[in-house]
Amino acid sequence: MGRRVRCPGCGKTLQTPEPAESAVDPLHDEHVASFRRKQRLQIAFVPIVAVMIFLFVVLANFGSLTKKLFRGFPMAEPLLLAIVVIGVVVIAIISIINWRCPACRKYLGKNLFVEHCPKCNVPFRDEA
Secondary structure, three states, X not given: OOOEEEOOOOOOEEEOOOOOOOOOOHHHHHHHHHHHHHHHHHHHHHHHHHHHHXXXXXXXXXXXXXXXXXXXXXXXXXXXXXXXXXXXXXXXXXXXXXXXXXXXXXXXXXXXXXXXXXXXXXXXXXXX
């Protein structure tokens, strides 16, 4: 049986394998998997936000077009504009909450393809 270790960033206690069993650090694998889940979510937000910004620009700049499209619904244009703005704000808040280091919980910055945490230097890539 290996020894029990505590991750300095997340505080979880894990059992390490014997050196003869494996040289893979269980904490590293857990942090890499968590980072990849967070990164996939961040990347999924990019096209959603792009569509929302496109809709905002169309609704804001082409009022006559949207009035023709929503002729029977006078409140449709302001309602759609409010939904787009609220959607972008909600995604921004979720992004700020999600895009954190799995070890130290610090914000990872604007780059989606970070190699390691800028605060605690935990690597997010598998070591080949």
